[in-house]
């Protein structure tokens with residue numbers, strides 16, 4: 646059964662480790678991540694962006710697929726199904742479809758509007774036993790070929806949003822989605838420490854987990870990060886393994902064109918990536 650992410654992240658914060666959010670794109674992704682979480686005896690959060698939700702035909706399909714897998718793969722570790730960077734409307738749709746957790750990304754609104762919308766959602770998720778992530782300070786990344794620097798959140802604004810009763814908070818600390826540019830300055834630990842100082846026990850979320858060096862990940866966990874999002878790294882691992890399979894001509898040997906064979910190396914590569922992250926984040930055997 647799906648669970649909200651509240652308990653697993655409270656435990657992570659208290660135990661000084663982080664739970665990974667791995668974004669899903671299709672059946673292979675979901676299966677690979679769930680199997681790895683079970684093998685590692687680790688809690689896990691499956692992230693679904695609005696785009697990925699649409700790609701998989703809609704949120705109800707996602708909920709049906711994940712619930713089916715939990716049962717048929719005998720998954721017993723805690724699993725949360727979480728909307729990633731949701732709009733207000735997207736959040737309402739996921740509540741209705743049966744997600745167990747949502748993120749409302751109001752970081753692009755003026756702070757008053759972010760507060761008002763987040764407040765509404767705090768009420769709604771409470772009625773459904775779900776968890777809510779909010780965001781302050783937008784997280785940069787590549788959009789139409791332009792790489793934006795990650796913003797640093799204002800700690801006072803973080804405190805305002807934290808006090809609304811959200812379950813965990815994503816604060817921009819110079820992190821960005823996708824690959825980091827060669828001249829990236831690294832995470833702003835000053836910002837993270839200042840946010841943590843004001844928000845106390847609240848688990849903090851680090852987006853853009855792909856390509857952040859291990860020592861910075863560890864330091865972020867020490868400073869209160871309890872959830873780390875990884876997406877691009879699984880995509881790169883999948884693409885690389887699939888390319889190797891095709892370039893080696895394996896799809897032309899026997900029934901190598903069968904999708905169950907063609908997609909297998911990519912799925913194995915996702916598993917290896919997820920396992921490596923769970924070990925780095927310290928969530929192995931924390932189910």
Ligand code: 13P
Pocket residue numbers: 668692729730821822823824851852853854855874875876877878
């Ligand atoms: P990456 O794609 O950089 O790993 O970021 C994932 C993320 O933060 C999803 O919200």
